Amino acid sequence: MKRLLKGGRVVDPVNGLDGQFDVLIDGDRIARVGADLPASLAEGGEVVSLPAGLVVCPGLIDMHVHLREPGQEHKETVATGVRSAVAGGFTAVACMPNTNPVNDTAGVTRLILQKAAEANLARVYPIGAVSRGQKGEELADIAELRAAGCVAVTDDGHPIATALLARRALEYTSMFGMPVIEHCEDPTLKGDGCAHEGPRASELGLRGIPGVAEAITASRDILLAEMTGGHVHIAHMSAWTTLEAVRQGKSRGVKVTCEVAPHHFTLTDELLAAPIPFDTNAKMNPPLREARDRDAMLDGIRDGSVDVIATDHAPHHYDEKHVEFDRAPFGIVGLETAVPIAIDRLVHAGVVSLSRMVELMSVNPARILNVPGGSLAEGQPADITILAPDLEVTIDRARLQSKSKNTPYDGWTFRGGVAATIVGGRAVFVNSAAGLAMEAEGA
Amino acid sequence: MDPTVAPAAPLTGLRHKDLLGIAGLTPEEVVLILDTAEAMKEVGQRAIKKVPTLRGKTIVNLFFEASTRTRTSFEIAEKRLSADTLNVAIATSSVTKGETLVDTAMNIEAMAPSMIVLRHASSGACHLLARICRAGIVNAGDGLHEHPTQALLDAFTIRERKGRIAGLKVAIVGDLLHSRVLRSNVRLLTKLGADVWVCGPRTLIPVGIEALGVRATTRVDEAVEGADVVMMLRIQLERMQGAFFPSLREYFTTFGMTEARVARAKDDVIIMHPGPINRGVEIASEVADGPFSVILDQVANGVAVRMAVLYLLAGGAEHETAA
Numbered sequence: 052m053k054r055l056l057k058g059g060r061v062v063d064p065v066n067g068l069d070g071q072f073d074v075l076i077d078g079d080r081i082a083r084v085g086a087d088l089p090a091s092l093a094e095g096g097e098v099v100s101l102p103a104g105l106v107v108c109p110g111l112i113d114m115h116v117h118l119r120e121p122g123q124e125h126k127e128t129v130a131t132g133v134r135s136a137v138a139g140g141f142t143a144v145a146c147m148p149n150t151n152p153v154n155d156t157a158g159v160t161r162l163i164l165q166k167a168a169e170a171n172l173a174r175v176y177p178i179g180a181v182s183r184g185q186k187g188e189e190l191a192d193i194a195e196l197r198a199a200g201c202v203a204v205t206d207d208g209h210p211i212a213t214a215l216l217a218r219r220a221l222e223y224t225s226m227f228g229m230p231v232i233e234h235c236e237d238p239t240l241k242g243d244g245c246a247h248e249g250p251r252a253s254e255l256g257l258r259g260i261p262g263v264a265e266a267i268t269a270s271r272d273i274l275l276a277e278m279t280g281g282h283v284h285i286a287h288m289s290a291w292t293t294l295e296a297v298r299q300g301k302s303r304g305v306k307v308t309c310e311v312a313p314h315h316f317t318l319t320d321e322l323l324a325a326p327i328p329f330d331t332n333a334k335m336n337p338p339l340r341e342a343r344d345r346d347a348m349l350d351g352i353r354d355g356s357v358d359v360i361a362t363d364h365a366p367h368h369y370d371e372k373h374v375e376f377d378r379a380p381f382g383i384v385g386l387e388t389a390v391p392i393a394i395d396r397l398v399h400a401g402v403v404s405l406s407r408m409v410e411l412m413s414v415n416p417a418r419i420l421n422v423p424g425g426s427l428a429e430g431q432p433a434d435i436t437i438l439a440p441d442l443e444v445t446i447d448r449a450r451l452q453s454k455s456k457n458t459p460y461d462g463w464t465f466r467g468g469v470a471a472t473i474v475g476g477r478a479v480f481v482n483s484a485a486g487l488a489m490e491a492e493g494a
Numbered sequence: 495m496d497p498t499v500a501p502a503a504p505l506t507g508l509r510h511k512d513l514l515g516i517a518g519l520t521p522e523e524v525v526l527i528l529d530t531a532e533a534m535k536e537v538g539q540r541a542i543k544k545v546p547t548l549r550g551k552t553i554v555n556l557f558f559e560a561s562t563r564t565r566t567s568f569e570i571a572e573k574r575l576s577a578d579t580l581n582v583a584i585a586t587s588s589v590t591k592g593e594t595l596v597d598t599a600m601n602i603e604a605m606a607p608s609m610i611v612l613r614h615a616s617s618g619a620c621h622l623l624a625r626i627c628r629a630g631i632v633n634a635g636d637g638l639h640e641h642p643t644q645a646l647l648d649a650f651t652i653r654e655r656k657g658r659i660a661g662l663k664v665a666i667v668g669d670l671l672h673s674r675v676l677r678s679n680v681r682l683l684t685k686l687g688a689d690v691w692v693c694g695p696r697t698l699i700p701v702g703i704e705a706l707g708v709r710a711t712t713r714v715d716e717a718v719e720g721a722d723v724v725m726m727l728r729i730q731l732e733r734m735q736g737a738f739f740p741s742l743r744e745y746f747t748t749f750g751m752t753e754a755r756v757a758r759a760k761d762d763v764i765i766m767h768p769g770p771i772n773r774g775v776e777i778a779s780e781v782a783d784g785p786f787s788v789i790l791d792q793v794a795n796g797v798a799v800r801m802a803v804l805y806l807l808a809g810g811a812e813h814e815t816a817a
Contacts, residue, residue: 250702256617256638256677259701327625329618373596375616377637 053077053096054476055088059107059437064406065414065426074107076433079475084427102486104441105470108409109425110142110434112416113386115207115232115286115310115361118144118175121162122151127366127454129166129175132386135364135453136173137480139386140469142434143174144364145420148185149208155180155191157199164200172479173472174434176202176422181220181231187212190219197227202420205232207286210268217272221281230282230308230419233272235293236337240264245377247338251320255329257376260338262290269293273300273307284419285309287363289337291347298356308419309351310359313385313392314339314459316348322459329376332459335365336381352411353402359419360411362389366455384453388460390436391444394467398440405440433476439485442468508806512624512631515640516681524649524682530802531650531795537574538798548577551608551808555581556599557634558614563769563793564634564644568611571800577608577808599623608808612636617674630807638674644768645678647799649686651792652723655764660687665717665759667749668727668776670710671698671738675768676727680706693717694727694749697738714749721759725766726751729776742775751777756786764788 054076061072061084073088074081083092090098101107118132127135129146136144146163148154154163160177167175179196183189185206193204204224211217211233220231241260246252248259269285273296276283285297288309300307314335319342322333333339351357365382372379393412397403403411413436417425424434445464448456470485471478481491508523516524537545553572557565565581572579584598593601595614602610609630612620617637624631635641653659664683670676670692683690684707691709692699693716703710711717718724729745739745756763765777765786773779782789 248701250705253700253702254677254706256636256640256674258638261701328621370594374594375614375622376618377616 052476053082053093055090055093055096055098056107056435056437057088057090057098057100058103059101059105061427062106062108062406062409063427064410065109066428068427069406074427074435076473076476079433081427081429081431081433083429099487099489101437104439105485105487106405106438106440108436108438109413109427110472110474111140111390111412111436112143112145112422112424113141113362113364113389114145114359114416114420115312116144116146116364116386117149117366117382118146118163119366120150120166121159125368129163130170131452131454132364133167133170133172133175135384135386135451137472137474138452138469139388140390140436140438140472141173141386142436142472142474143176143422143424144386145176145178145202145416147205147207148178148180153180153185154178154201155183155185155196157192157195160196160199160201173474176200176420178203178205178207178232180204181206181211182216185209187216190216190223193223194227197229202422203230203232203284205234205286207232207234210234210236210238211272214271214275218275218279221275221279221283225279225281228282228421230284232284232286233268234286235265235268235272237264237267240267245334245338246323247320247340249320249341251323255323257323260336262292262340262344265290265337266292266296270296273297273305276300276307277303277305280306282306282308287312287315287337287361288348288357289315289340289344291344294347294351294356301356308358308415309356310361311348311352311357312361312363313389314383316345316352317392317396318459319345330459331372331374331376331379332383332457334376334379334381335363335383349402352397357411358415360389360393361416362386364453366453367457368455372457383457383459384451384455386453387451388446388458390438390469391446391465391467392460394438394440395465399466433473435473437470437473437487439468439470439482441466442470442485444468510807512620513642513803513807514620514624514631514633516642516645516678516685517640519685521685524646524685527646527799527802527806528650528653530806531646531798534801534805535795535798537801543574544576545574546576547805548572548575548808552578552606553609553611553804554602554607555579555611555634556602556613557581557583559635561613561634563796564613567793567796568634568800571797571804574797575801575804577804595619595622596626599627603627603629609804632803632807635674638672638677640678641674642678643796643800643803644675645682646803647792647796648679648725648766648768649682650795650799651766651788652764654791654795655788656722659683661689662722663689663691663720664723664725665691665693665721666725666727667693667714667717667751669698669729669733670694670703670727671700672730672733673727679725680708684708691717691721695739695745698733714755715758718755718758721763723764723766724751724756724759726771726777728768728770729772731772746775750775751781753778753780753784756781766792769793
């Protein structure tokens with residue numbers, strides 16, 4: 052079937068486009084992008100006239116989500132996770148291997164891909180474990196994981212246990228051009244910390260995790276990437292010292308990339324004290340840090356040091372979060388809040404252009420993971436996100452599509468939202484509030 | 495005096511359902527509690543140490559951490575106010591296998607107590623229960639966060655001895671990092687205008703503690719110099735394993751409160767300790783047992799202060815709990 056998206060502002064940085072263009076979809080591919088394409092091109096199909104102000108961009112890709120399946124289906128499943136993804140404007144997600152069992156074998160990878168095919172909403176790119184069982188002792192079967200569909204490796208949830216193993220992982224993956232994604236954290240400095248080490252944690256009597264715990268591991272891995280020629284991608288960067296290490300690495304030509312999660316460029320550890328003291332939805336790892344760190348993340352996004360915005364979508368069941376702060380698991384859901392936050396706090400706030408936001412959320416994740424997408428060029432898969440930059444969105448945790456509702460943004464209002472999500476030419480999500488005359492097509 | 499009548503107390507109560515920490519109190523409310531405690535102390539000096547103020551109220555002492563002093567003190571306070579009181583002591587280890595804190599609290603809540611006095615190893619545990627319980631929550635120590643009745647009894651003891659708190663130099667010496675007593679005392683003493691110094695090894699000073707309005711030093715002589723009050727904090731023996739300091743012997747020689755160090759303080763200095771004390775670790779026996787020590791006065795005053803808190807929260811002139 053053909054579908055012609057008429058009248059939108061097309062933002063497609065890879066192809067140098069930012070202006071009024073029409074997009075013709077033919078089946079599951081992009082057929083043409085051009086000004087004032089005639090409706091006759093969509094003959095037998097559908098012409099969708101976009102309300103003024105909507106933006107058509109390459110499908111957003113979240114390269115850091117926890118889908119929890121297999122093993123923790125009470126928190127999330129592949130099916131609920133991808134429903135959450137498309138509701139949040141993401142046409143693809145890359146999922147972390149800290150499942151139970153760990154995604155350290157091709158069998159687990161294939162199970163995830165099978166579940167994703169059944170769900171048939173967002174594309175799912177599994178990420179394999181660096182080490183068998185994520186135990187940090189021996190390498191997982193990385194070539195087999197890759198052959199089964201893994202696009203990167205990580206021991207996320209934990210750092211790669213030793214410098215030696217990190218070195219080996221970087222050397223080994225460099226054979227395939229695969230990135231090693233690192234959860235940077237010195238476990239001895241983290242200890243049993245549960246909040247950012249600083250005046251706020253001191254006042255509340257919460258054990259601290261210093262920012263340097265992150266920067267030390269990042270520095271180690273950047274040096275190892277430099278030595279080996281491997282590619283290290285720093286996950287969920289939160290500390291200003293880590294950003295400095297990344298900048299230095301980049302300036303020396305090291306293959307290092309990095310991502311920042313929306314909560315780390317919007318929130319600080321003030322959220323631990325108010326409005327809800329000791330709110331477990333303010334507990335994530337790495338923790339919410341100080342204003343200096345939060346502002347550094349914005350600087351890094353502004354000056355191009357930061358490559359990617361990724362959510363670290365970490366669903367947890369209500370029961371698990373409704374406990375004492377130090378006993379609660381780390382993490383918040385992020386798939387359905389990322390776009391409103393990014394448009395409001397980055398684009399409307401003047402930190403980056405919309406085109407740059409598309410690079411951070413689509414172009415660069417595709418490039419780093421070496422997966423399709425990030426471009427509206429003819430012949431590309433028709434993975435498209437339609438944004439509504441002026442739509443007022445109020446986050447309502449009860450209406451999240453994710454199985455878990457652990458968000459600190461409940462009740463927050465942002466300017467910017469998702470109008471529709473198109474995967475392989477199919478409109479898998481349409482936001483009725485955005486005034487788009489298009490029907491969602493179920494899985 | 496008629497022993498069945500409660501002593502005169504100001505006719506204003508606390509406007510709160512809970513006492514979660516000193517952080518939530520105004521200076522006026524702190525003074526109200528201290529003034530009320532003076533009246534309560536008088537009850538404890540009578541032949542019949544009982545008033546009917548909390549008759550018909552049930553108070554549950556829910557202790558998830560071992561405590562002798564605090565639990566006993568609360569229980570005596572409750573009994574002197576004629577509350578029906580019971581103690582639930584739960585070993586933390588068994589809880590990790592079974593019921594959650596929230597479920598335990600909801601079960602107790604279902605039996606309609608007026609108040610729950612909670613001691614728990616997790617910072618913020620009292621805030622969690624205060625959000626879900628109709629019963630008033632009284633913090634008897636939550637993790638490293640607050641121990642408000644300890645700070646109130648300390649302030650009561652200081653005021654009793656010195657007649658005031660504003661303008662006094664108070665030196666707090668010991669394991670600052672792991673101390674909820676420190677955090678409550680700093681909040682209270684700075685609220686009432688004391689000049690608060692905190693001192694300990696660098697490894698045991700919380701990052702950014704100055705933000706609470708205190709001066710921090712690692713030189714114990716500087717902290718004690720000219721002090722009106724020296725408050726020692728307990729050194730937990732397991733801290734050596736965390737590499738916070740090399741040995742108890744070295745701790746004592748560097749930070750222990752000896753007679754020589756006390757001599758740097760004012761002539762009428764008082765020496766305080768929330769207990770239990772480690773003799774020869776943070777404090778020399780000569781100091782703990784010496785003429786400046788008010789350690790046992792603190793314990794005695796704890797009952798009066800807790801009576802005041804319970805009275806003002808549950809039996810106070812205006813406030814009635816919904817339960």
